Amino acid sequence: MAAQASIAVGSQVWVEDPDEAWIDGEVLKVNGDTITVKCSNEKTVTAKASHVHAKDPEESPCGVDDMTKLAYLHEPGVLQNLKSRYDMNEIYTYTGSILIAVNPFRRLPHLYDIQMMEQYKGADFGELSPHPFAVADVAYRLMLNEGISQSILVSGESGAGKTESTKMIMRYLAYMGGKAASEGRTVEKQVLQSNPVLEAFGNAKTVRNNNSSRFGKFVEIQFDQKGRISGAAVRTYLLERSRVCQISESERNYHCFYMICAGSPEEQEKYKLGDPSTFHYLNQSNCYKIDGLDESKEYLETRKAMDIIGISSEEQEAIFRIVAAILHLGNVEFAEGDDVDSSKPKNEKSMFHLRTAAELFMCDEKALEDSLCKRIIVTRDENIVKTLDAEAAKGSRDALAKTVYSRLFDWLVTKINNSIGQDPTSKCLIGVLDIYGFESFKTNSFEQFCINLTNEKLQQHFNQHVFKMEQEEYTKEEIDWSYIEFVDNQDILDLIDKKPGGIIALLDEACMLPRSTHETFAQKLYQTFKNHKRFVKPKLSRSDFTICHYAGDVTYQTELFLDKNKDYVIAEHQALLGASGCSFVSGLFPLLSDDSSKSSKFSSIGSRFKQQLQSLLETLSSTEPHYIRCVKPNSLLKPAIFENQNVLQQLRCGGLWKQLG
């Protein structure tokens, strides 16, 4: 398999094109290092030889189902192959054992039905068309026959289809490892029903995806000796908390808020709900509906899924009561109080929402107001009450909403794990990872920083795996893996998470020093990493920094880094809800032992996330990995549109092909 072939006058080639990425044509002239090509769009282009690639002479219009069958494995060849297959609704393609999935943005029900699962059951890998079922089947067989735990890592950018692929894999494994046709609440049913519940509370419409997962997820399915599912565990990572209070144009809050607004008339009355547009937490973005989604139906399905998981009806009632309470809380506005720098609910309407929120949280109304508008400062001699101004009270309100919501989400995850149950005797598991892909936006904050750290770690894991595979395959079958790009990213990982001295360690340090600001933090970074080749201080900026990630450069704005890294619950909020008359609510705020409740004790989100990642990678390292790379063919989220440049960018981020030229 030659990467480059000799290019002569008359040969068919690919040449770089600013719009199409690559365009085909015929060589008119070869002049040393420059080549003139008559392109298929009638343009004549002269380009450097390194920007011209030979075209597959026997290229079939339907493409090939495994990229390694291509005569030339270069970018234009790979792109053309994916495109011609996509045009024929062939959305899956292998590259060796890696599955590439291009989002069809249309339902293809036959592709995933039971007959299809039956076909893939036990079939040799590569015998049938590429499919996530084939990947799941290989993993299942390997686990069963060799007794080795497996993992399936699904990656790709937002909207590429990770969650959909993950669900198909889980369905296949549940089918293979389930108790056929048995009734009632079986483990595999519970495992599958955890998806709609987590999606209701952890997914939202964003500009990139109508059903975007705002958390990372690793589902570990445990099997017994006979290959039957015997338990499961869900680990989640970094739920986006800010969305509860703040949403951007055309986006929505978490689905559950709209569901409860579409509940039965009795519930609407009980929770004093109405149209989503009447709630501040929902009406900031001018977007309430999602095409093709019926909230009241979704609500009933979520409740049904909760039943199957084993969430009792009392618990469900409390959960949705809390969701409603958060909406009312968001409608409490503040005005200047009677004293200087104090605040109080703005008007009757705000009082009404405050009262309703207190009723639904089952806590004292006055205590709720105080926890929003006042702070108690504990000194050695006495407790001093400090009033908050209207702006600070609003911040306190939002902090409470976010804290309650994230505790609720954690409760759901714990409940799912407890209900499904773990099988301590299981020796084999299959883990499925559905986690956010590399992100680079106009502004990038702490979240992007953590997400991109995840991707660096996974990339390193991928590199190590491919390296191992390469060595094994070379000796065994002489398969050429050299097309896979190898970027050693250890230096980036050191930059971020080395202890001491990495960016996370410096951030923690800044969070603990009383006088730090994001500017002093940035200065410290500039000083420390002056000579680091992966770190750049952007010109004209006093607090941004750029990391040269394996997938490209990303500039981070440090403004909110310190705030977002601090994990604490305001003591007044803890006291308020810990005393709730509803045991579900107070249970979300258990009394901590004296030692850990000291508010001065700083707990770092960045460091905790780093540890979670470490533990995830340890789990992954003890398994045999399989990879699914999801690709989003266009940004319009529409079927049948394949944007070359866009796709290429994603393939490059995946580090799957050597960049030629």
Ligand code: ATP
């Ligand atoms: P995020 O990172 O935002 O969570 P994601 O990669 O998980 O994104 P999905 O939610 O899986 O993306 O997919 C986005 C949408 O694309 C789905 O809601 C669905 O409409 C469509 N889609 C994805 N994969 C398929 C598929 N195989 N068949 C049909 N539609 C699909």
Ligand code: MG
């Ligand atoms: Mg998702």
